[in-house]
Amino acid sequence: MALLQIQEPGGKTAKALHRLAVGIDLGTTNSLVAASCGGSVEILPDTDGDYLLPSIVRYREGQPALVGKEAKLGLIEDAENTLSSIKRFLGKSLTELKTQNKYLPYKFDESRSDTSPAIVTVDGVKDPVQVSADILRKLAKRAEQCLKGPLDGTVITVPAYFNDSQRQQTRDAARLAGLNVLRLLNEPTAAAVAYGLDSKDQGNIVIFDLGGGTFDVSLLSLQKGVFEVLATGGDTSLGGDDFDYVIADWVAAQLSSKTESEFTVNAQLLQIANAAKHQLSFDESVQLSFDDWSASLSREEFAKLTEKLVSKTINTCRRVLRDASLSVEDIDNIVMVGGSTRMPVVREAVAKYFNKAPLTNIDPDKVVAVGAGIQADVLIGNKPADSFLLLDVNPLSLGIETMGELVEKIIPRNTTIPVVRAQEFTTFKDGQTVMSFHVVQGERELVTDCRSLARFELRGIPPMVAGAAKIKVSFQVDADGLLSVAAQELSSGTKAEVQVKPSYGLDSGAIEQMLQDSYDNAQTDMEARSIKEAQIEARQLISAIANARSVDESLLPIDESRRIEIAVDELEAALIDAGSNQIHALIEKLNLVSGDFAARRMDLTIAEALRGESIDKVNSQ
Ligand code: AMP
Secondary structure (H helix, E strand, O other): OEEEEEEOOOOOEEEEEEOOEEEEEOOOOEEEEEEEEOOEEEEOOOOOOOOOEEOEEEEEOOEEEEEOHHHHOHHHHOHHHEEEOHHHHOOOOHHHHHHHOOOOOOEEOHHHOOOOOOEEEOOEEEOHHHHHHHHHHHHHHHHHHHHOOOOOEEEEEEOOOOOHHHHHHHHHHHHHOOOOEEEEEEHHHHHHHHHHHHHOOOEEEEEEEEOOOOEEEEEEEEEOOEEEEEEEEEEOOOOHHHHHHHHHHHHHHHHHHHHOOOOOOOHHHHHHHHHHHHHHOOOOEEEEEEOOEEEEEEHHHHHHHOHHHHHHHHHHHHHHHHHOOOOHHHEEEEEEEOHHHHOHHHHHHHHHHHOOOOEOOOOOOOHHHHHHHHHHHHHOOOOOOOOOEEEEEOOOOEEEEEHHHEEEEEEOOOOEEOEEEEEEEOOOOOOOOOEEEEEEEOOOOEHHHOEEEEEEEEOOOOOOOOOOOOEEEEEEEOOOOOEEEEEEEOOOOOEEEEEEOOOOOOOHHHHHHHHHHHHHOHHHHHHHHHHHHHHHHHHHHHHHHHHHHHHHHHHOOHHHHHHHHHHHHHHHHHHHHOOHHHHHHHHHHHHHHOHHHHHHHHHHHHHHHHOOOOHHHHHHO
16 A cells, blocks of 8 residues: 655645555456556556566466566467466366367366366466466556555456356456455446546447457446446457458468469468558558569458458347347447457448447557556545446346246346345245255256256255245345355245356357357247146146045046046146147146036035034134
């Protein structure tokens, strides 16, 4: 903590407490650190004046690790010990990583394939949390040198789609680096904060984030200084690299036609393509050359070549608006984030779709860190505590498994967090003392199509008849997206809880896929659900009738008993493959043929209850 000395009116010197807080954009490729300096938030440079810290760590034997640009050379010289893009490893198991990336230049401890990937380096085994901690430590050191004092708090940004386990590992990394995490902040929210400071806009804001390899769109609502994330969407495999490939493919095709032999894209071509792409952000056309071949590429041709990629980004915007039930006219501002939003072709498409120019006056590489820095300053108490409040949303619905392997959604997708929601459930069997809970995540109707997050049991439920116990299940998602589920039997107060740090492996691509599946299967899912519900109702009726018969068979004349048996058989047969309408029709039929029997049982029960009691007494009760 640094003590800032300020001059009081009248000349006396007073000591004011200024707590040091920084915002960190912990990126896949590069990381940045920002802090409030003399009233405005700035990105803190290293001693060479560079802002970006490459998110690369090179481990060495018996020496401290190299982090950032010093580690870069290791990518070629010492690939096994030089770890990059480690953010993609957070929250994933080795098995998952290997299915996602065919080629990884690291040596893994294969005996730990179900846990966090253990990377064998000359400096021992490292996991993604330790590597991320080394990057954070380097940024913190840079900040402490710039700000001349130890840090009191940090805000770290994470992708909006990070799941609980990825968020938890980010927190763990910060803790390992000795940082006090004030909050994890969603990257798009941070970008909005950066602009909120400048222009204090009110209304709906779209954050359009196109980086090197990923694309994210978030829709935020800003009201009287309060941000709320209304909806999010994206694509983990769409980014600037794809634009490089388009140009490289175009060059390869020209070379192939010239030499009449197949020319494939290689690293050198990609480099040429990337340079050309950058130049096209400034010039109307670019001259490309390779060996003795040379050609020019205009912005217009580039726009045609990349039309598909650009329209993919616009389609995602369309879906996000639809999720929030808003139209383009409702959008007041569009904030551009990520290096690829420098491309005029992207800016123009965005401007055309939203019918207004996007905001680009903050460097799209720095905007997230700036927002995190501003938020850190507020949270540490250097600014009025209620300057603004940030609310985010959970990206996928959270729910619980109910009878028939159906999902009951407790917190729907895109609900603003933090949030607490509760619902009551009951027992299925008489005398049931234990209840199992299965927490799931996803948009589909059946448990098998959703993602299993956790299972737990509530024991010690007092024995009661089926349906009498009241079990309150509460779901709580905190500001960082961590989920706690609690179940409590209300008469006895007996309680069980689980904190969900869900299994590994849900990146934004997986989320997109889950959403796509739910759109594609909406019709069949609804049908499957109504069949399951009809089947449950049918089974409950069959079981109730069997129970009644075992007790009061004497009340059933032979012909009536036979009719009930036939109706039961028909209903049972229908449970195998009939649709919900047919099952409902047969349930009705069984209710009809067993109606008299039920009435006689009711009469008998009433008669037994009244035995020995006078009518007056019964009436007066
Ligand atoms: P980021 O991950 O946000 O740093 O974005 C990196 C991506 O932005 C890479 O694909 C870069 O090629 C791209 N990029 C950076 N500057 C420009 C530019 N001036 N024009 C086009 N693309 C750019």
